[in-house]
Amino acid sequence: MLEVTSQLTLLGLTFIAGFIGALMGIGGGIIIVPALTIIFGVPIKEAIAISIVTVIATSISGGSSYVEQRITNIRLAIFLESSTTIGAFIGALLLLIVSGNYLYVIFALLAFYLAASQILSVKREVKRTESNDFMNITQDRVSRSLNLRGDYFDAAINHKVEYLVKNSLLGWMISFFAGLGSALLGIGGGVFKVSIMNIFMNVPLKAAVATSKFMIGVTAATSAILYFVAGLLNLEYIAPAALGTMLGATAGTLLMNRIKVKWLKVFFFLLMCYIGYNMLGKGLLLLSGLRLPLI
Amino acid sequence: MLDINKPIYLVLITGVVLTSLLFASALVLHIIVPNMTEVVHTLALIGVVVLLLTPYLRVAVALGAFFYNREYKFVILSLIVLVMMIISFIAGLLFHIAP
Numbered sequence: 001m002l003e004v005t006s007q008l009t010l011l012g013l014t015f016i017a018g019f020i021g022a023l024m025g026i027g028g029g030i031i032i033v034p035a036l037t038i039i040f041g042v043p044i045k046e047a048i049a050i051s052i053v054t055v056i057a058t059s060i061s062g063g064s065s066y067v068e069q070r071i072t073n074i075r076l077a078i079f080l081e082s083s084t085t086i087g088a089f090i091g092a093l094l095l096l097i098v099s100g101n102y103l104y105v106i107f108a109l110l111a112f113y114l115a116a117s118q119i120l121s122v123k124r125e126v127k128r129t130e131s132n133d134f135m136n137i138t139q140d141r142v143s144r145s146l147n148l149r150g151d152y153f154d155a156a157i158n159h160k161v162e163y164l165v166k167n168s169l170l171g172w173m174i175s176f177f178a179g180l181g182s183a184l185l186g187i188g189g190g191v192f193k194v195s196i197m198n199i200f201m202n203v204p205l206k207a208a209v210a211t212s213k214f215m216i217g218v219t220a221a222t223s224a225i226l227y228f229v230a231g232l233l234n235l236e237y238i239a240p241a242a243l244g245t246m247l248g249a250t251a252g253t254l255l256m257n258r259i260k261v262k263w264l265k266v267f268f269f270l271l272m273c274y275i276g277y278n279m280l281g282k283g284l285l286l287l288s289g290l291r292l293p294l295i
Numbered sequence: 296m297l298d299i300n301k302p303i304y305l306v307l308i309t310g311v312v313l314t315s316l317l318f319a320s321a322l323v324l325h326i327i328v329p330n331m332t333e334v335v336h337t338l339a340l341i342g343v344v345v346l347l348l349t350p351y352l353r354v355a356v357a358l359g360a361f362f363y364n365r366e367y368k369f370v371i372l373s374l375i376v377l378v379m380m381i382i383s384f385i386a387g388l389l390f391h392i393a394p
Contacts (some may be wrong), residue, residue, distance in 0.1 A: 004326050011322070053343060059316065060349050066301055075369060078357060082372045085379035092383060096390060109330045117371035146368055221350035222380050226387040228347065239321040242346065244317050287374055 002236045008276060010237060011244040014054060018248025022062040023256050025209035026037050026190030026218050027055035028245060046234050049227035050241050052220050058243040059217030062249035068208035073211045076165060080175045081218050087179025088219045095184055104283030107181050112277030114195040119269040129154060129204055134163030137202055142169040152207050155170040155257040163205050169267060171201040182219060190216050205261050299360050306356050310349030317342035349382060
């Protein structure tokens with residue numbers, strides 16, 4: 001059985017992962033998997049299994065808190081989940097025939113594109129949030145027919161922000177590919193979900209973060225069950241890891257809405273750059289043997 | 296019209312409270328009483344099962360709530376999500392996908 005100090009260390013590390021995950025609407029696997037493999041020497045497959053279970057933990061605890069704060073757009077979440085789950089299923093089947101290696105480069109480019117879009121749209125988003133300008137667009141037919149709109153109270157600027165969703169079909173398609181990619185590459189896809197909603201679909205960043213947090217549990221639950229059934233879930237680590245992420249996520253959700261949207265955008269830019277660089281590194285290594293310096 | 300946020304919040308918060316109680320007692324038990332590995336593992340195991348089922352239940356409850364509100368387009372969308380979750384799970388078992 002794991003030492004008490006190790007359990008507490010794991011609790012602390014996953015708390016941080018849960019906290020950051022809640023601020024950005026992501027699962028936190030990007031922190032938990034390296035922490036488990038490097039610090040605790042857990043084999044990679046077991047680390048991924050634990051990480052996926054913690055994604056559910058952070059999604060339901062962070063998700064419930066955002067639903068309570070009324071930031072989550074549940075209708076939009078279900079609309080996008082319908083394509084992500086189909087994409088994830090097809091991705092898992094494709095994995096039997098092809099390898100996802102070439103996809104790393106494509107997703108790296110997408111990550112860099114989204115990083116650039118995030119940093120370039122800081123001023124505009126701040127201005128639109130402050131002047132409640134997210135209603136000034138034309139909804140597409142699907143968005144109108146499904147009544148995809150929402151509002152939330154922004155605690156950083158003390159007023160209500162309303163928005164209409166646009167490009168819903170484009171968002172649905174990209175969400176399909178995000179699901180496909182997450183099945184093929186094992187990336188959680190939270191960062192892509194947030195950016196799709198924010199950059200393409202006219203959803204304010206905070207609403208996108210809350211909605212993504214809510215969504216990620218659905219695909220994670222399916223893969224987690226498979227790891228569980230395959231006996232890869234190491235019960236020694238689960239209790240501290242899940243508890244840590246849940247506490248961290250709850251703390252993160254209490255802070256997120258108070259942060260100025262400008263800073264959240266900057267965090268996203270940095271995160272997308274990091275993810276893009278790592279995926280490019282993996283892709284180049286697998287395709288051409290070229291090794292990028294690690295960061 | 297039923298406020299869709301309420302039943303979904305209820306499912307999520309129940310999942311959160313149940314699992315955190317289970318995991319916390321596993322952790323505390325492990326710290327206070329060593330050599331109770333089996334009990335600790337059983338508690339963690341039940342916690343994992345509750346955790347894994349919560350997202351399924353969340354989609355099912357959304358489906359029911361949309362049905363109650365007669366928002367049939369969203370009933371269909373929720374049904375797609377639920378069916379895909381179940382199919383993925385079954386296909387994963389049959390083809391030994393993922394792990």
